[in-house]
Amino acid sequence: MLVTGNDILVPARAGRYGVPSFNTNNMEITQAIIHTAERLRSPVMVQMSEGAIKYGGQDLANIVKDIAGRATIPVALHLDHGSSYESALKAIKMGFTSVMIDASHHPFEENVRETRRVVEAAHAMGISVEAELGRLGGIEEHIVVDEKDAFLTDPEEAVQFIEQTGTDYLAIAIGTSHGAYKGKGRPYIDHARIEKIAQLTTIPLVAHGSSGVPAEIVGRFRASGGEIGDAAGIADEDLQRATGHGIAKVNVDTDLRLASTVAIREVLQQNPKEFDPRKVFGPARDLMGQIVEHKLRVLGSVGKA
Numbered sequence: 001m002l003v004t005g006n007d008i009l010v011p012a013r014a015g016r017y018g019v020p021s022f023n024t025n026n027m028e029i030t031q032a033i034i035h036t037a038e039r040l041r042s043p044v045m046v047q048m049s050e051g052a053i054k055y056g057g058q059d060l061a062n063i064v065k066d067i068a069g070r071a072t073i074p075v076a077l078h079l080d081h082g083s084s085y086e087s088a089l090k091a092i093k094m095g096f097t098s099v100m101i102d103a104s105h106h107p108f109e110e111n112v113r114e115t116r117r118v119v120e121a122a123h124a125m126g127i128s129v130e131a132e133l134g135r136l137g138g139i140e141e142h143i144v145v146d147e148k149d150a151f152l153t154d155p156e157e158a159v160q161f162i163e164q165t166g167t168d169y170l171a172i173a174i175g176t177s178h179g180a181y182k183g184k185g186r187p188y189i190d191h192a193r194i195e196k197i198a199q200l201t202t203i204p205l206v207a208h209g210s211s212g213v214p215a216e217i218v219g220r221f222r223a224s225g226g227e228i229g230d231a232a233g234i235a236d237e238d239l240q241r242a243t244g245h246g247i248a249k250v251n252v253d254t255d256l257r258l259a260s261t262v263a264i265r266e267v268l269q270q271n272p273k274e275f276d277p278r279k280v281f282g283p284a285r286d287l288m289g290q291i292v293e294h295k296l297r298v299l300g301s302v303g304k305a
């Protein structure tokens with residue numbers, strides 16, 4: 001059933017498990033996410049960025065809402081990285097049940113103002129809100145403190161921000177970053193910072209940039225003709241530690257992108273005569289389903305629905 005983000009994330013924070021929020025850009029990705037979560041009795045969030053809305057629009061939102069609405073598990077449709085009040089309102093009109101306003105690149109006061117505006121409007125319509133404080137970016141473990149503090153989320157500021165905005169959940173910068181290159185080797189995650197923020201706050205916390213970029217998928221990506229550099233993702237153990245300390249929403253996009261591309265490349269390479277799209281997109285859906293299953297198990301949300 002289609003629910004709000006709070007319906008999923010408040011229990012997750014209380015239960016000290018994480019719920020993945022997977023990005024979607026088409027029907028097969030959406031099916032892989034929701035059908036796998038339903039099979040494993042897990043709540044799940046499906047998110048569309050502004051790029052996905054540009055690409056699939058109301059058609060794609062309707063596919064997500066329809067599959068979510070018929071599912072027997074809680075599913076939220078979330079706007080990822082909404083860049084403005086207008087973008088958040090547009091998503092709510094499209095039927096999203098959770099919206100992010102990402103004003104983290106603005107100074108604190110402006111971020112508060114922008115976020116509070118969206119919170120007031122969204123709450124009036126029963127929609128949950130995610131905001132962001134601090135800026136994503138991989139950090140090298142040896143990085144000097146003041147530089148690291150320059151963009152990681154300050155725990156005291158987080159308390160102020162939540163009080164002043166009323167946001168339902170908060171994306172925090174803790175060393176993760178978007179994409180396939182999250183640092184040299186195992187990215188450094190500032191667990192002390194997560195635990196400090198969790199001690200001072202009660203709302204669900206969000207980790208962006210949480211794809212694992214599994215070596216096996218990267219190897220198959222290369223073997224099937226893909227070009228990718230020194231890719232690295234977030235270790236499962238880091239996610240498990242973080243979800244035990246307040247992280248309730250875990251964003252994953254890159255892993256699904258890599259898996260779908262690997263499956264498509266492999267099918268076309270091994271079957272040069274193939275041109276039935278179902279024979280190409282079907283295996284992509286299956287491999288993405290395996291990625292979804294792994295994440296649900298790592299984050300501990302299996303059986304929570």
Ligand SMILES: O=C(COP(=O)(O)O)N(O)CCCOP(=O)(O)O
Pocket residue numbers: 023049050051052080081177178179180207208209210211212251252253254255
């Ligand atoms: O946190 C993440 C993804 O993290 P990941 O790269 O580690 O999967 N996201 O919010 C996904 C952002 C996707 O935006 P766009 O559709 O514009 O490319």
Ligand SMILES: [Zn+2]
Pocket residue numbers: 081178208209251
């Ligand atoms: Zn993100």
